[in-house]
Amino acid sequence: MGGQLGFIVNQITFKPKPLPADIRFDNQTAIVTGSNVGIGLESARQLTSHGISHLILGVRDTTKGDAAQADIQKSNPKCNIKVWQLDLESFDSIVSFADRAKSLDRLDIAIMNAAIKQLKFTTSPYGHESNLQVNHLGTALLSLLLLPTLRKSSKKNGIPSRLTFSSSEVHFWTPFNEKSAPKILERMDRKESFTNGMERYYTSKLLNVFWFRELASRIDAAEVIINGTNPGFCATQLHRHDHSQGFKILAKLLAWSSEQGAYFLLDAAVTKKDESHGAYIQEQKITPPSKFVLSSQGKAVQKKLWAETIEVLKKECPNVMFDNVTNS
Numbered sequence: 256m257g258g259q260l261g262f263i264v265n266q267i268t269f270k271p272k273p274l275p276a277d278i279r280f281d282n283q284t285a286i287v288t289g290s291n292v293g294i295g296l297e298s299a300r301q302l303t304s305h306g307i308s309h310l311i312l313g314v315r316d317t318t319k320g321d322a323a324q325a326d327i328q329k330s331n332p333k334c335n336i337k338v339w340q341l342d343l344e345s346f347d348s349i350v351s352f353a354d355r356a357k358s359l360d361r362l363d364i365a366i367m368n369a370a371i372k373q374l375k376f377t378t379s380p381y382g383h384e385s386n387l388q389v390n391h392l393g394t395a396l397l398s399l400l401l402l403p404t405l406r407k408s409s410k411k412n413g414i415p416s417r418l419t420f421s422s423s424e425v426h427f428w429t430p431f432n433e434k435s436a437p438k439i440l441e442r443m444d445r446k447e448s449f450t451n452g453m454e455r456y457y458t459s460k461l462l463n464v465f466w467f468r469e470l471a472s473r474i475d476a477a478e479v480i481i482n483g484t485n486p487g488f489c490a491t492q493l494h495r496h497d498h499s500q501g502f503k504i505l506a507k508l509l510a511w512s513s514e515q516g517a518y519f520l521l522d523a524a525v526t527k528k529d530e531s532h533g534a535y536i537q538e539q540k541i542t543p544p545s546k547f548v549l550s551s552q553g554k555a556v557q558k559k560l561w562a563e564t565i566e567v568l569k570k571e572c573p574n575v576m577f578d579n580v581t582n583s
Contacts (some may be wrong), residue, residue: 262424266509269399270434271518273301278525280307284361284408287315288341288397289369290470293313293491294421297517298366299323299340301329309336309359313341313352313369315522343369344379346571353400361408363402363517364524367394368421370457372493377448381571387443392571394420397465399577409533419524420467422460422483422535427545434556440563453497464535464544465557466564469535479548480522486524489516 256344285302289295290312299310310327315322322394322542337430339355342348356362371389379388398418423550436442449455464483471481490510523536535544 259428262488263509265538266511267390268486271487271511271515272522273518274305274521274525274537280363282308283307283363284309284311284509285364285366285367285430286311286313286356286362287368287399287533289322290314291316291319293493293513294489294516294520295366295368296323298520298524300327300331301514301517302364302459303327303334303336304476305418307364308333310345311338311356311359312336312338315340315342315369316540316579317341331472341369341397343389343397345384345395346396346568349393349396350400350572350575353397353404353502356401356404357379359404361412362401362404363408363414364419365398366419366520366524367398367419368520369394370421370493372453372497374453374497375524378444381443383440383500384444384449384453384566386459387462390407390456391462392440392468392564392567394463396568396572398466398470399568400575402474405479406413406474415477415480416466416530417524418481419484419520420463420481421520422463422467422485423457424485424537425453425457426461426464426548429454429461431458431461435456436553438563439556439560440567441562446545461548462560465520465550465560466545468533468535468548469557469561476529476532476551477523477568480527480529480532481536482523482527482531482536484519485538486494486516486519487511489513491516502509 285307287295287299290299291314308549314318317338317340324336324338341352358508377385409416433439433442444447467481467483488510490506491513523540531541534541569577
């Protein structure tokens with residue numbers, strides 16, 4: 256588990272399973288981020304095919320979001336689908352999106368799918384390295400700010416809400432060279448710490464695992480079930496910056512479809528119950544994360560990253576009250 260040979264074998268031999276046809280989401284509301292293309296779009300489509308009543312497409316480009324909405328609506332005309340602008344490179348956009356979500360009558364499912372895989376060093380408008388900004392800091396902020404709405408819905412409806420993160424097996428593969436830095440996130444923002452290629456993407460997905468595990472430890476599963484799942488290697492626009500011939504061959508031989516990738520997200524967000532709280536899910540079953548995550552050093556890094564992340568978010572979003580988010 257977690258090795259690159261095992262990855263190849265799993266991609267060839269494992270058959271992703273869709274949700275059972277009898278699972279229904281009538282009268283429920285869901286948010287899916289990064290839902291104008293790829294796995295996010297297919298996750299949204301599959302939610303509507305199972306009767307979700309209200310669906311929010313969180314997208315960076317609302318023109319593309321409108322096209323996705325129209326596409327889904329053709330086969331699911333009864334679903335109330337809204338397109339909301341969400342740019343994970345913008346803390347202001349994230350805060351506005353979460354504030355808008357407070358107006359929802361209920362929020363049963365939130366799927367944190369949006370991500371990037373940037374192979375060269377670039378920064379967000381805030382100066383944070385792009386993979387770090389989108390895959391960790393932006394995702395972390397959104398998850399924190401949606402929690403009160405998820406918890407309110409759970410209390411109102413008497414069932415746990417769901418918060419699922421799109422994780423990745425690549426969190427096993429990163430050397431995580433920054434793990435011993437006095438300030439890990441600050442170190443990751445420096446250009447000299449960046450290695451061209453996929454290493455930083457790998458590390459950002461490790462931070463995802465640390466984040467949802469720590470977040471889950473602070474939230475009662477009776478209110479919100481929090482987990483992360485690996486949707487496998489899928490042919491999507493996530494890989495649009497990788498033009499190498501080797502990658503193209505690998506994708507042609509091994510990649511699953513976006514539809515198959517979505518099976519994993521919905522499986523984690525729906526069929527896995529409170530036993531999945533804080534769990535990493537792979538091949539549609541609860542699986543131990545990397546040995547480093549489970550090690551004593553990994554557990555210490557998890558706490559350190561939580562503190563550093565909250566410190567960064569407080570600095571970038573001075574008008575947001577973080578202290579009461581997880582214990583309100």
